[in-house]
Amino acid sequence: MASTEQEGALPLPTFEGFAPNILLVVAPFYRKIADDLIAGAAATLKTAGATFDVIEVPGALEIPPAIRMAHKRGGYEGYVALGCIIRGETYHFELVCNESGRGLTLLGLEGLAIGNGILTPEDMAQAVVRADPSEMDKGGGAAAAALHLVALARRFAG
Numbered sequence: 001m002a003s004t005e006q007e008g009a010l011p012l013p014t015f016e017g018f019a020p021n022i023l024l025v026v027a028p029f030y031r032k033i034a035d036d037l038i039a040g041a042a043a044t045l046k047t048a049g050a051t052f053d054v055i056e057v058p059g060a061l062e063i064p065p066a067i068r069m070a071h072k073r074g075g076y077e078g079y080v081a082l083g084c085i086i087r088g089e090t091y092h093f094e095l096v097c098n099e100s101g102r103g104l105t106l107l108g109l110e111g112l113a114i115g116n117g118i119l120t121p122e123d124m125a126q127a128v129v130r131a132d133p134s135e136m137d138k139g140g141g142a143a144a145a146a147l148h149l150v151a152l153a154r155r156f157a158g
């Protein structure tokens with residue numbers, strides 16, 4: 001089931017005037033998972049009429065600083081963070097999950113429109129079903145979240 005078909009999911013926002021330009025910031029630590037997340041996000045953005053670019057960083061920890069750098073430069077109304085952190089044997093999992101999430105939250109509280117599509121599964125099987133655009137489509141869900149925040153920012157800006 002695609003995320004946009006979940007019970008209670010908001011319909012995609014529509015945009016008058018210019019199309020939103022969105023940046024996908026991807027950590028391809030697990031290449032196949034990242035590609036599925038990108039495919040889902042891209043499909044949702046296209047459906048909403050948004051344009052987008054894709055950049056890649058080594059791991060999930062680099063996603064928040066990369067978004068911060070891009071935002072400082074300008075040109076994007078919203079951001080989609082895409083990646084996958086799979087539990088290993090040490091505390092590293094918690095650190096990467098918590099700090100990448102914290103970084104995105106702090107940027108969001110500064111007013112950036114960010115959809116969080118960083119998966120935090122226990123194993124690869126959980127990752128595959130969450131990334132697959134024809135299953136849980138977490139990439140599409142993160143793109144939809146970014147678009148909703150962009151629409152809200154436009155509304156509050158009058």
Ligand SMILES: Nc1c(NC[C@H](O)[C@H](O)[C@H](O)CO)[nH]c(=O)[nH]c1=O
Pocket residue numbers: 027029058059060061062083084085086092096
């Ligand atoms: N273990 C995972 C990582 N770890 C790498 C960090 O994100 C970071 O790139 C490194 O510590 C250098 O700063 N990243 C993921 O995206 N997924 C993982 O499972």
Ligand SMILES: CC(=O)[C@@H](O)COP(=O)(O)O
Pocket residue numbers: 085086087088089090091092093094096
């Ligand atoms: C994110 C992780 O936990 C993993 O990549 C690191 O594995 P480990 O804790 O076994 O070093």
